[in-house]
Amino acid sequence: MHRRRLIAYAGMAMPLAFLGLPLYVYVPATYAQLPAIGLTMTGLVLFGARLLDLLTDPAAGLLLDRWRYRVHPFVWMLIGAPLLGAGASWLFTPPPDAGALYLLLTVSLTYAGWTLVAVPYFAWGAELAETPSDHRRVATWREAGSVLGAVAALLLTAAAARDALPVLRDAMLWLLALALLMLVGVPRRPMANGIVGVSWTELWRHTPSGMRRLLGLHLLNATAASMPATLFVLYAAQVLQLSERHTGILLLLYFLSAVAALPLWLALARRVGESDTWLLAILLCAVAFLPAAFLGTGDADWFALVCLLTGATLGADIAMPAALQAQLARAQSERLGMPRHASAFGLWGMASKLAMAAAAGISLPLLSQFDAGEARSAALPWLYAWLPASIKLLVAALLWRQRRLLLPADIDGEVTRHETNATDNERLADAAARRL
Missing domain, CATH: 1.20.1250.20 (MFS general substrate transporter like domains)
Known part of the structure; x- marks a missing residue:
């Protein structure tokens, strides 16, 4: 894969990682200080939202694969990015009278948008790579983007001093928009026609x-x-x-x-x-x-x-x-x-x-x-x-x-050239004997 395409693809990892610092560090502290919600309710709401968020990734993954023949991952990311941006903007700048419902709605919207960006983003990376070497390079460049996003969040936090959340919000929105523009240059490979879906049982089997x-x-x-x-x-x-x-x-x-x-x-x-x-x-x-x-x-x-x-x-x-x-x-x-x-x-x-x-x-x-x-x-x-x-x-x-x-x-169940599986070899031998 060409380096320019890798850089264009890795750009989206920056806003996703950038979001982590304000979401997991500053948001709990900010809402815990609001008189209408307090420390205990903040913890309960965030815990409940996180439990629901655990189920969204596999559900979104199954939905995306069912519709992959019609909808490219980039389209899902275009749907998820506004949800992520809007949810994070409201979450990071709550009104003084914000309560538990406000926190629940905004953090849930942020989590939903994050899922609709992150799951198709990772799936797209797997589709782009054709060889083990490509997979390594895609994952490594994506991780480099994630680390740079975390570094940028740390530097901006230090520069913003006390009033960090509005600054982090604005920077995250700009990074998200720039990352989407960069993804326009990443190739989108067509899939075969038709829609095929399987159940969770068949998928796991x-x-x-x-x-x-x-x-x-x-x-x-x-x-x-x-x-x-x-x-x-x-x-x-x-x-x-x-x-x-x-x-x-x-x-x-x-x-x-x-x-x-x-x-x-x-x-x-x-x-x-x-x-x-x-x-x-x-x-x-x-x-x-x-x-x-x-x-x-x-x-x-x-x-x-x-x-x-x-x-x-x-x-x-x-x-x-x-x-x-x-x-x-x-x-x-x-x-x-x-x-x-x-x-x-x-x-x-x-x-x-x-x-x-x-x-x-x-x-x-x-x-x-x-x-x-x-x-x-x-x-x-x-x-x-x-x-x-x-x-x-x-x-x-x-x-x-x-x-x-x-x-x-x-x-056919034959393992890669790096590994030998005795059971597969025996099955192949039996098949050859039957043909004789």
């Missing part, structure tokens, strides 16, 4: 076993990755005693390290494949996180090294499994004779969102078991570092055993 394994690994790994993100601000403030400005600098270092390391991971994946590259990234991240459990006040420099090393693994930790999922989605589409890219990434999106919810649902209740003060400060480093590192080591062990099983098989 035809899902490659490698995709099921990959979804499980992704869920575990994303949960482990989301735990430090959930506890980062608490860890920096209570354990390291850092200011908000210093915390922002460390986050910036983390994401810049991710951007710098992406070309190295892509080069390694060309030599050893996505599974082994992902395995190495998981191991490096787990090992780099362990020292954070022993840091304390005055150890900001050592924690900067932790951020540098773990940030360097971020790109491979996200891009490599996404590239594998894209390859498996293409294999499933070819096996069924119909598009299944959106359904595959609908399940992927649901697993990602479930991981974020699980991370908060595990780490925060565990932390609340310790009394505020010294006991909680002593437990926080272990929950921040050792718990996610332990889960990542478990994922690494599972991936080591299954990494050769995460490869797509063709319609």
Whole structure:
């Protein structure tokens, strides 16, 4: 694939990632301070909206695939982008008397728009790539766009000081519009005529076993990755005693390290494949996180090294499994004779969102078991570092055993050239004997 097309495609990842900082950090704090809603109701509304949001990705994926023969993913993105822009605009600038209903409607509209942009966007990327190398490049460039979007949000937040939400809203709208214009230059490949739909049961029955394994690994790994993100601000403030400005600098270092390391991971994946590259990234991240459990006040420099090393693994930790999922989605589409890219990434999106919810649902209740003060400060480093590192080591062990099983098989069930399956060989031999 030409680099210009990759850049044009990767542009949409920026506003999607840019949205994360205000949505998950500033929105809860803003609404919790409103007299008509308060802290408890804000948490309940956001939790309920997130539960509903878990179901929208697979539902949208199935809908998109059913209508793929008539409606290109770009059209769905054009429908979702105004919903995303309008929902985020209203969500980020609530009136002083905004209540629970206002929050529920605006955050639900934002989530719905995000789904109608993100699911077809990922599915389109899987359609664009034809070879494993293409899938790696698409996923890597998309991850680069995501990291740059997060960096831009951090920089704008620092520049805007206290009144950050209106600035972030305007920047997100401009990025979203620019990304849509960039996508005009990305090729849109036609599909065969006709509309074909399958039930969820048939879809799961035809899902490659490698995709099921990959979804499980992704869920575990994303949960482990989301735990430090959930506890980062608490860890920096209570354990390291850092200011908000210093915390922002460390986050910036983390994401810049991710951007710098992406070309190295892509080069390694060309030599050893996505599974082994992902395995190495998981191991490096787990090992780099362990020292954070022993840091304390005055150890900001050592924690900067932790951020540098773990940030360097971020790109491979996200891009490599996404590239594998894209390859498996293409294999499933070819096996069924119909598009299944959106359904595959609908399940992927649901697993990602479930991981974020699980991370908060595990780490925060565990932390609340310790009394505020010294006991909680002593437990926080272990929950921040050792718990996610332990889960990542478990994922690494599972991936080591299954990494050769995460490869797509063709319609006849014959595995790729990287793997030999004895059962398939026996079936082929029996078929040859019958022909004799």
